[in-house]
Amino acid sequence: MRGALRPLLAGALAVTLGACASAPANVKLVRHDPDAGYRYANLASDDGSEELFVILAFSGGGTRAAAFSFGVMEGLREAAYRTAEGERRLLDDVDVIASVSGGSFTAAYYALFPGTFFADFPRDFLHRNIERALVWRALRPWNWLRLAAPGFSRIHLAAELYDETVFRHKTFGDVARKPFVIVNATDMTLGRRFEFTQEQFDLLCSDVAQTKIATGVAASSAFPGLLSPLTLRNFAAEGCGYRPPEWLESARVREANPLARYARARDLWSYQDPAPARPFIHLLDGGLADNIGLRGPYVALGSGDTEWSVSAKLGNPVRRVVVITANAKTKPFKDWDQRASPPGLLDVLGFVASGPMDNYSFDTVQLVRDFFRQQAQAERARASCERQMQKICPDARLPGVLSEAAYHAIELSFDGVADERLRRCLENLPTSFALKEAQVTLLRQAGRALLMTSKDVLDVMHALDPAWQPSGTTIDPALIGQACPDPASRGTVR
Amino acid sequence: MEYVIVQFPKRREVLVDGINHGFNREPTGEERILRVAEGLHRFRLRGPDDYIPLWQTLEVTDTDTIDPLHVVFETTA
Numbered sequence: 279m280r281g282a283l284r285p286l287l288a289g290a291l292a293v294t295l296g297a298c299a300s301a302p303a304n305v306k307l308v309r310h311d312p313d314a315g316y317r318y319a320n321l322a323s324d325d326g327s328e329e330l331f332v333i334l335a336f337s338g339g340g341t342r343a344a345a346f347s348f349g350v351m352e353g354l355r356e357a358a359y360r361t362a363e364g365e366r367r368l369l370d371d372v373d374v375i376a377s378v379s380g381g382s383f384t385a386a387y388y389a390l391f392p393g394t395f396f397a398d399f400p401r402d403f404l405h406r407n408i409e410r411a412l413v414w415r416a417l418r419p420w421n422w423l424r425l426a427a428p429g430f431s432r433i434h435l436a437a438e439l440y441d442e443t444v445f446r447h448k449t450f451g452d453v454a455r456k457p458f459v460i461v462n463a464t465d466m467t468l469g470r471r472f473e474f475t476q477e478q479f480d481l482l483c484s485d486v487a488q489t490k491i492a493t494g495v496a497a498s499s500a501f502p503g504l505l506s507p508l509t510l511r512n513f514a515a516e517g518c519g520y521r522p523p524e525w526l527e528s529a530r531v532r533e534a535n536p537l538a539r540y541a542r543a544r545d546l547w548s549y550q551d552p553a554p555a556r557p558f559i560h561l562l563d564g565g566l567a568d569n570i571g572l573r574g575p576y577v578a579l580g581s582g583d584t585e586w587s588v589s590a591k592l593g594n595p596v597r598r599v600v601v602i603t604a605n606a607k608t609k610p611f612k613d614w615d616q617r618a619s620p621p622g623l624l625d626v627l628g629f630v631a632s633g634p635m636d637n638y639s640f641d642t643v644q645l646v647r648d649f650f651r652q653q654a655q656a657e658r659a660r661a662s663c664e665r666q667m668q669k670i671c672p673d674a675r676l677p678g679v680l681s682e683a684a685y686h687a688i689e690l691s692f693d694g695v696a697d698e699r700l701r702r703c704l705e706n707l708p709t710s711f712a713l714k715e716a717q718v719t720l721l722r723q724a725g726r727a728l729l730m731t732s733k734d735v736l737d738v739m740h741a742l743d744p745a746w747q748p749s750g751t752t753i754d755p756a757l758i759g760q761a762c763p764d765p766a767s768r769g770t771v772r
Numbered sequence: 773m774e775y776v777i778v779q780f781p782k783r784r785e786v787l788v789d790g791i792n793h794g795f796n797r798e799p800t801g802e803e804r805i806l807r808v809a810e811g812l813h814r815f816r817l818r819g820p821d822d823y824i825p826l827w828q829t830l831e832v833t834d835t836d837t838i839d840p841l842h843v844v845f846e847t848t849a
Contacts (some may be wrong), residue, residue, distance in 0.1 A: 313838060528811065528813055530811040534812035539809065539811050582793070583809075589773070590788070590794070591794070594795075595794075656775075656836065678805040680804075680837055
């Protein structure tokens with residue numbers, strides 16, 4: 279009898295473990311509705327002016343990135359300017375925040391709790407030792423059993439921790455107001471950006487509004503090796519009445535489109551394509567596809583190939599576009615070139631993991647700058663041509679009216695810190711989810727100071743309010759010593 | 773970026789691939805130049821179907837701000 283019960287008990291245990299290991303990361307969408315769900319157009323706005331469009335991009339880099347982007351947000355809160363209706367803060371003009379990895383914690387928390395963000399986020403995340411909390415959670419015997427069950431892994435423990443302690447069980451459906459926060463992960467098969475928006479989830483016939491914010495942020499920060507990939511179900515084969523957006527149909531015609539547009543459309547269609555079907559989508563850290571979160575905004579700036587296209591509004595009603603990137607990239611000191619022996623395996627792997635992405639991030643920032651420069655140039659060329667024509671023929675007019683816009687691409691990074699000691703300190707801070715209090719405070723002060731002292735920001739603010747003056751930006755020198763006691767931070771490779 | 777003028781006698785909103793790109797004309801009646809990305813696009817007008825053709829799918833390339841592509845819709849009313 280005992281012998282007969284044993285397999286039954288083992289089977290029951292396996293079923294129980296499997297059932298309670300974790301809730302599904304995403305659920306099926308009952309019926310596709312292009313006007314419903316977590317989309318830019320569905321979020322309420324108290325934006326006083328449609329003429330100003332502000333995009334923030336928050337890079338990856340663990341708590342370093344989260345604290346730095348938080349400091350930039352503190353600066354935006356202080357950047358108040360006068361309008362005919364009264365005083366406004368630049369923070370209130372932010373329309374979109376695109377984020378990656380560590381930056382996603384700041385962006386998502388602000389989307390959920392804008393009223394208490396500045397008071398609570400440092401306590402709830404920045405000063406919390408997330409790494410230790412994750413280890414403690416993994417050491418609980420109950421979790422050993424769950425980790426042994428199929429379909430449950432370290433990323434689920436991380437998502438649970440973030441859900442309980444940072445994001446308070448909220449889902450994307452709980453975000454009610456702009457800014458529209460786009461949390462980015464990386465689709466491992468495509469090597470491309472994967473957004474936690476309904477526009478992306480439509481392709482999976484899944485409802486992002488019922489997906490926990492913590493799930494999106496965990497996927498966005500699932501650093502390879504430390505955390506396992508997060509797996510989503512793709513319900514496309516079951517159907518949901520999905521009608522692709524018109525741009526996707528147009529862009530899938532290979533011979534009539536630039537390769538980049540076609541390739542993006544082809545990759546997006548792979549979620550719907552029955553051959554080969556992709557019933558499961560595996561996501562890793564968003565920093566693997568784009569470590570500064572700017573690729574999505576770049577698509578929106580230059581095309582109508584997303585629901586929140588800015589290009590469609592350029593000139594009318596949008597007259598000024600501001601893109602602020604908070605890039606917490608580091609440049610740790612390396613003594614490789616002081617030694618005859620080549621760098622070891624760990625150094626090589628570290629370089630392989632970060633070197634190419636640093637170059638790609640640099641190119642992405644440049645891409646946005648170049649795009650803005652081309653727009654301004656094209657507008658100037660037309661105006662200049664019309665002036666030349668009118669010298670010969672005063673009544674001559676070019677066809678049509680081109681509404682002009684002003685463009686500002688602003689990158690805030692440690693490169694912009696003038697104080698060498700401070701810059702070296704910041705550039706040598708680790709990528710982790712456990713920074714010292716002094717390091718967090720220093721990063722916040724640096725983010726705020728870089729914003730306030732940026733010439734590009736000054737240009738924006740003076741265009742909005744010619745009398746605007748930045749508030750004081752002192753950084754406590756004692757903090758540098760507390761944050762960077764390690765002598766290695768005294769050197770840097772430029 | 774490519775540049776397009778959508779010609780229609782009335783002031784109407786223009787949908788490019790289903791995305792609203794604003795009006796084809798300024799309130800003064802002057803034609804507006806719209807910005808679209810290079811590639812294949814479907815052009816329509818928002819509002820009553822009092823025009824032909826009801827949509828046009830065109831490859832937009834090699835335009836500039838001085839010489840935009842003209843997409844012409846005619847009224848049936």
